[in-house]
Every structure is written in structure tokens, then in C-alpha cells.
Amino acid sequence: MRPLRLLAALTGSPRLLGAAPRTGAAPVRVPQNSLSGAGGTAPAPDRPRTRARLRAWAELLRVSALFTVPGDALAGAAATGRRPGRGTALAVGASLCLYEAGMALNDWADREEDAVDRPHRPIPSGRVAPGAALAAAGALTAAGLALAARAGRPALAVASALAATVWAYDLRLKHTRLGPAAMASARTLDLLLGATATSGTSAAASRPTGARTPAAAFPAALALGAHTYAVTAVSRHEVQGGSTAAPLAALAGVTAIGAAVLRGRPAEGEPPPVPATGRLLLPAFAATYLRTSGVPLLHAALNPSPPLTQRAVGGGIRAMIPLQAALAARAGAPLVGLAAMGLVPLARALSRKVSPT
Numbered sequence: 521m522r523p524l525r526l527l528a529a530l531t532g533s534p535r536l537l538g539a540a541p542r543t544g545a546a547p548v549r550v551p552q553n554s555l556s557g558a559g560g561t562a563p564a565p566d567r568p569r570t571r572a573r574l575r576a577w578a579e580l581l582r583v584s585a586l587f588t589v590p591g592d593a594l595a596g597a598a599a600t601g602r603r604p605g606r607g608t609a610l611a612v613g614a615s616l617c618l619y620e621a622g623m624a625l626n627d628w629a630d631r632e633e634d635a636v637d638r639p640h641r642p643i644p645s646g647r648v649a650p651g652a653a654l655a656a657a658g659a660l661t662a663a664g665l666a667l668a669a670r671a672g673r674p675a676l677a678v679a680s681a682l683a684a685t686v687w688a689y690d691l692r693l694k695h696t697r698l699g700p701a702a703m704a705s706a707r708t709l710d711l712l713l714g715a716t717a718t719s720g721t722s723a724a725a726s727r728p729t730g731a732r733t734p735a736a737a738f739p740a741a742l743a744l745g746a747h748t749y750a751v752t753a754v755s756r757h758e759v760q761g762g763s764t765a766a767p768l769a770a771l772a773g774v775t776a777i778g779a780a781v782l783r784g785r786p787a788e789g790e791p792p793p794v795p796a797t798g799r800l801l802l803p804a805f806a807a808t809y810l811r812t813s814g815v816p817l818l819h820a821a822l823n824p825s826p827p828l829t830q831r832a833v834g835g836g837i838r839a840m841i842p843l844q845a846a847l848a849a850r851a852g853a854p855l856v857g858l859a860a861m862g863l864v865p866l867a868r869a870l871s872r873k874v875s876p877t
Contacts (some may be wrong), residue, residue, distance in 0.1 A: 591844030596714025
């Protein structure tokens with residue numbers, strides 16, 4: 521047998537055997553994404569595309585900044601003299617939902633501006649549809665309010681005010697002089713949400729001696745709001761840079777906040793003294809807060825370039841965690857503050873992959 525015919529016989533090729541192909545025969549199609557194995561297997565999932573989609577949503581929602589949220593409710597609960605409980609957990613869930621709603625709504629509202637200044641963002645780059653971002657903002661807002669409602673009517677009232685502030689900031693106030701004040705109000709309300717939800721779900725029999733009303737959380741809420749105001753004022757220059765006054769003013773502000781936290785704790789009536797553990801941890805928390813926020817602000821003031829300004833904003837966002845821990849320790853709950861500080865490594869690690877700004 522000739523070599524060509526021998527090869528054709530072994531391979532079964534009609535063309536090599538010289539036979540004309542049969543007309544009307546259906547061609548054999550091999551699945552492109554099938555896996556080898558008997559019995560047939562399902563196509564392999566498009567894992568790179570799924571990972572890219574998840575990363576786009578992680579960037580849209582700025583998930584690395586999520587770790588700054590639970591400490592609001594923990595500090596609010598500590599200010600009332602109560603241990604974190606069911607209401608605190610509901611407040612944390614509501615805060616997370618409303619925070620992420622604000623992130624999605626922020627990028628939806630800024631989609632045209634980002635197309636010019638930050639085309640790599642998920643919406644202008646085409647990785648997330650504008651309608652999907654707006655729908656996510658609405659769904660997350662509804663979920664946050666539903667969780668707050670389970671903590672009682674007072675908590676729902678505070679959460680409703682918080683949601684209204686978030687939507688007003690993103691849709692209207694962000695680019696006005698009221699922008700930093702609106703953002704500061706949102707953080708202030710978030711801490712008060714934790715205090716209100718914790719108080720509202722505490723049974724009368726389980727209330728510890730010295731428990732206080734949610735109004736006792738106002739000083740801590742104002743301290744957190746002042747820090748947020750300073751960071752938001754700096755963030756207005758993170759794209760273009762060029763501002764020395766904003767980082768300097770923010771540096772003075774965070775220094776004053778740190779000093780106020782260390783000075784003593786304001787509370788109604790005659791509060792019990794800070795326990796020994798708190799006296800040890802409070803200076804450490806305050807020092808961490810000042811270092812995390814103050815050093816990047818000083819660098820941005822010396823060189824107000826966009827990268828250093830963005831780094832100052834990121835440091836200011838991460839500094840909220842040690843500030844929350846210091847506020848909890850100052851209120852007599854140092855272990856709650858220590859638990860909040862456990863989120864710092866997670867926030868730092870994730871911020872290397874997904875920017876918080």
C-alpha cells in the first residue's frame with residue numbers, strides 16, 4: 521500500500537483516500553470550551569471575565585473603605601455605656617448598605633466628569649453600566665433602611681436622615697460649598713445610628729448601671745464629623761492637586777481632634793473614670809490616628825501633587841478606624857476599640873488592590 525493511502529487508512533480521511541466528501545452530511549463540531557472526559561462535560565466558566573466584572577464592582581463600591589464603617593456603630597454603642605448587641609449589628613449592616621449606596625451613586629452622578637478626569641473608573645471605562653450602578657444604589661439604600669427598621673423606629677429615623685444626606689450629597693451638594701459639611705453630617709449620623717440602634721434594642725432589665733441615652737454620643741459623633749470634614753475638603757483637590765492650604769488646615773484639624781480625644785471624655789452626669797486598660801490603649805489609638813492621617817497630610821502640604829493629595833485622602837479615610845477605637849476607649853470600652861483596630865490590617869491590605877478614593 522502506498523504511504524499516502526496507508527496514512528489515509530489510519531486517519532480515516534476521505535480526501536486522502538480519493539473519495540469525494542458526502543454532500544448533506546452534518547459537519548462534526550467540537551466544543552471550544554469543553555473539558556476532556558467521558559460522558560461529556562459542561563463548558564468551563566469564563567473565569568477571567570468573571571474576575572474582571574467583580575473587580576470592576578469592587579472599584580465602583582470602593583470595598584477597601586468598607587472597613588472604616590463598622591467602627592461608627594461600635595463607637596456609638598460605647599458612648600451609650602452599653603455592650604454591642606443585636607441593635608449594633610443591625611446598625612453595622614445598615615451603615616454598610618448605605619455607605620455602598622453612596623459609592624455607587626457617587627460614580628453614577630460623576631460619570632461625565634470621570635470620563636474626562638478619570639476614564640479608568642468602572643463606568644466611563646464601560647466595565648459597569650450606568651443603569652446598573654444607579655439600580656445598585658437604590659437597592660442598597662432600601663436594604664439599609666430595612667435593617668435599620670428592625671432596630672426600632674428611632675434607628676429608622678436616623679437612618680432615613682442618613683440616606684437623605686447621602687443622596688443629597690451625591691446628586692446636588694458635592695460640588696458646592698456645602699459638600700464637606702454634608703459628608704461630615706453623614707458620618708455624624710452614622711455614629712448616632714449605632715448609639716440609637718443599640719439603645720433601642722436593649723431590654724430594660726439588661727441595661728448596665730451607668731447606661732446613657734443616645735444623646736451622650738453627640739461629642740464622639742461631632743469629633744468623627746470634624747475629621748470627615750477635613751478629609752473631604754482635601755479630597756476636592758485630589759485630581760488636580762495644587763492646594764497647600766487644604767492639607768495644612770486638615771492637619772491642624774486632625775491634631776486638634778487628637779488632642780481633644782486625649783483630654784478627657786465628655787459625658788452627661790458624672791461618668792465613671794476610664795478603666796486602666798483604657799488609659800493604656802487610648803494614647804496608643806490616638807497616636808495611631810495622628811500618624812495615619814497627619815503624616816500624609818504633611819507630605820501633601822509640602823508637595824501638593826495629585827498623587828500625594830490622593831495618598832493624604834486615603835490616609836484620612838483609613839485613620840477613621842483608630843479614631844473610632846480611641847472614641848470607644850475614651851467612652852470606657854477599650855476592648856471594643858481594640859476590636860475595631862483589628863480591621864486596620866484588612867483595610868491596609870485591600871487598599872493596595874482597590875483604591876479607597
